[in-house]
Amino acid sequence: MSESDGGDFEFERKFFVRELPASALSDPTPAVIVQAYLFAADGYAVRVRVQGPAPRSGGDTSAQLLEAVGEEWIGTMTAKGPAIGGTRYEAERELDPLVAAEIVRRSEHVVAKVRYSMWLGEDGWIIDRFLGGNAPLLLAEVERASPVVGLAIPSFCVSEVSEDDRFRNEYLAHQPFGAWVGEYVRDLDRLGPTFVDTLGSNRFEDT
Template identity: 80%
Template structure:
């Protein structure tokens, strides 16, 4: 949720990543996120999330992983609207983490991921490393309190997927990346990387 006077809106851009960058891998406190989508249609979604410190062992189902988070985790419920131009309505409220964990553990459409955080230049970035049926997907995101314009894009960002609905978490919860990864990689090889060019001037690392 934005804290810069825009109310319940988030402003972010998202990118496909091939390998976990060293700056992310050095994060000493990565987070485990397990979240369920109770509803998702036409860009609208209702999500329940449990988040806490990532355990050393991640080879488990989402239902098993959520149990490892325990009482020190954070539980939230979020209502989302369709994304337009890197802006999306998002109203988030806290839940008792034990209640949130029970909801997630009983839900059908669930994803699990490890989130790494880092600071690059003027922006804070995250890398989400998806687990289970969404592995080996890696996505990077940058979020601001206002529209993300004139962005310095790191070299690890292979192609922008901010406007590709297939990379929204609610889509991945219903159609895991592992079931269509080959299709996407062939598409990327054929057309090459693309980046949104309507949000100011993109600045590419090394150019």
């Protein structure tokens, strides 16, 4: 739910979430996203995505979700650069959704997720609930038209992963979260949460 006018750059922060918050479940029109990474190396990536209405029930594999793709869906191709300080080059162009779906269908490294959108205070937030091999991953993300500073962080955000490359979608496409969730949770419980402190003061708010 970005309103960014920063040209071919995105400004975002990302957080690990343990449970889907009630505010996300209040979204009346969640979206399903299925995306393939045609190339990913050293922070650079090329992605093809299709996005449409989330199914009310069933359809939790990429193949099942792609069966629903139609003209009302959105198709895009995006080139990304490495992220530095919450800023990342991202040039996105529209594709015919049916063509995009066929590219994704034939791709090896695919990520599928349900996206919930909501407003909290002055910021638009999304919660991504990952499917397939990346379940049970939940990530919260906030994006602005300029660097995300002085952020009010909701209580459902357990730890910040903005600078943890393992939580980038291109990494998850190659190394699904389900294969290393135990290791991550053990480390989180042992070391405690972390938050980026180089983007102004953080405020923590109950939600």
